[in-house]
Amino acid sequence: MKEQNNKYLTDLIDKCTNCGNCRIICPAYKYTGEEIYSTRGRINLIKGLANEELHPSSEMKNLLSVCLNCRQCLRYCPAEVEYFSIIRYAKNRIRNRNWMFDIITFFTEGLFSHKHATSEMFFSATGLFRKLIYKNNKLNFIGRFMGRSAKLRPVTDIPSIARRNFFEMGIRHKLNNGRDIRTALFTGCGGKYLYPEAADRFVMILRSNGIETLIPKEQVCCGNPLSYKGLLKKSENVLKKNAEVYNQLIGLNCIVSLCSDAVIAFKERSDSGKEPKFRFPVLNWLDFLLQNKIQVIPEYENSIIFHSCPKCGDFKVYENFIKNIYSDYTKIPEFTHDYCGSTELLDRSNPGLRDQITRDFCEMNGIKGYSYIACSSFECVDHLNAYFLRNQLSVKAIHFVQALRPAPVNDTSAGT
Ligand code: SF4
Ligand code: SF4
Known part of the structure; x- marks a missing residue:
């Protein structure tokens, strides 16, 4: 062997x-x-x-x-x-x-297991811990004490977890299945826990365009943060779980993912010959919008820059998409495909190196001058927001889909 x-x-x-x-x-x-x-x-x-x-x-x-x-x-x-x-x-x-090296990582990342309940526990515990050591995004007394004792990096090393995960937000949009397309959404941990408003916005766009969208609650992490750390067996387990969850659904045209890394991982599994493979095709959210000619318009007219780098695939596709939706506007926003310093979601390794890369990225692209930077991956959103908070910059990183809304002609969302 x-x-x-x-x-x-x-x-x-x-x-x-x-x-x-x-x-x-x-x-x-x-x-x-x-x-x-x-x-x-x-x-x-x-x-x-x-x-x-x-x-x-x-x-x-x-x-x-x-x-x-x-x-x-x-x-x-x-x-x-x-x-x-x-x-x-x-x-x-x-x-x-050398399993001794990684005993801490084993316990923390082990919680990203193939069970939905343990992921919930991980994110709830992270959210509670953050509350315990921060006040108004600054370390409180307990946080400073713990930071000094454990030699942790300050403040933003712990992600801000949304008060409710995506499923607890409820289904807020009228179901309008006029296109005879049935799909299932993979939110990823980013869309489920960290930025549920992004997943919510995407579902609103699909449903407003007459696309039936199922959202299986039992979906788990895509496995990429685990395989990135070399935890291949654990990564394999979560992929298997996701395949089982989505394979139970009936009559899907495809699975749509908000996480581009997940698309690669799911496709690799299907091509690997390992069972169970995903029995439905898996599409990145943008490919799905383009293939099905989903009409969207920009949410923000000014003070926004768009960002996509090779980690998310072909950035030219993202750039052309943006040019297209802004074609009726007097000004098309800037688009950058420079690397911003992000790695896998929730990864906090190489802080000095990544800070330096992000500082240069911000300077080269004049990021300070914008209100929003819209990124094609949750990894970038998470990394940049942590950097902005740490450096007290007022710009906010959002996922691409939060910078879009359904075109008015099809806007049949019911709201809350
Ligand atoms: S670019 Fe050249 S050196 Fe680098 S991995 Fe490829 S073959 Fe090797
Ligand atoms: S850091 Fe270097 S080796 Fe690693 S993925 Fe980026 S370009 Fe490749």
């Missing part, structure tokens, strides 16, 4: 020609200037691990964890090296050999 796994890893690594093209774009390399933090540097480290010339030490784990998962290197690799399989597999291997 060990030999088989090793062969899998070395086959992936052997595709790398060591050309160094990936260094052009890798922000971890750009900001540190050190080969060992570049894509190629990490691949060579993992090669040493696979050959057993290097050991799965805590130092190795720290070096690998400097990858920010921005996915920009994939576009620059002429050999189409599957870097993500390599890094996730290597992290998994380090965990398996």
Whole structure:
């Protein structure tokens, strides 16, 4: 088994020609200037691990964890090296050999299990903990004391959890199934717990356009934050659970996801031959709107900038979509595809490096001058809002769908 796994890893690594093209774009390399933090540097480290010339030490784990998962290197690799399989597999291997390293992560991230109830517990506990240590978004006495004792980073390292999750908001929109399209929504943890108003807005758009939208309550995390940390078995369990939940539904045209990473993970599962696979096609929210010609108009006319980077797929599609919906307006808002420093949802690793990237991102794009930045992923929304709060900037990050509303002609939403 060990030999088989090793062969899998070395086959992936052997595709790398060591050309160094990936260094052009890798922000971890750009900001540190050190080969060992570049894509190629990490691949060579993992090669040493696979050959057993290097050991799965805590130092190795720290070096690998400097990858920010921005996915920009994939576009620059002429050999189409599957870097993500390599890094996730290597992290998994380090965990398996040194389980003591990750005992805390095991307990915290273990709560993102394949059970809906444990995710609820995780997010409720995080929300309560935040209340305990913050007052008006600033650390209170208890928070300062705990921060000093545990050497935690201040304030925004704990996400603000919405008072109610998406399901507790109730179904507020009139069902108008005029298009004979039945779909099921995957909200992701971002749409369910952190920014339920985004999921709510998307459901309103679909239902106002006559699309029947089911929202299975038992859906769980997509598994990406787990696989990013090398918790491949746990990630596999949550994918399996989601497949079971959606496969129970009848007569769906497709599953629509607000989380672009989930689309990739669900498709990979369906292609992998593992059972159960998703028996319905899975579409990113924007692809669904475009394919079904869903009419939307902008929510904000001024003071908004749009943002999408390679992590969410082809940013040109997002950009063209924005140009199109603003085509009747006198001014089309700015669009940036620069990398903002976000990683996986709720990940707080590499704080110094990510802060530096975000500071440059904000300066280059004049973010301070806007009221809103609309992002194509919850990861960016979460990361940027944490940065804005920490640096007392009044700009707010929102998900793309919050910057849209149904076109008036079809606006049949009932409201509350
Ligand atoms: S994902 Fe981003 S940070 Fe990681 S190696 Fe690729 S470019 Fe560098
Ligand atoms: S661009 Fe691809 S082939 Fe070249 S060094 Fe980077 S990962 Fe290897």
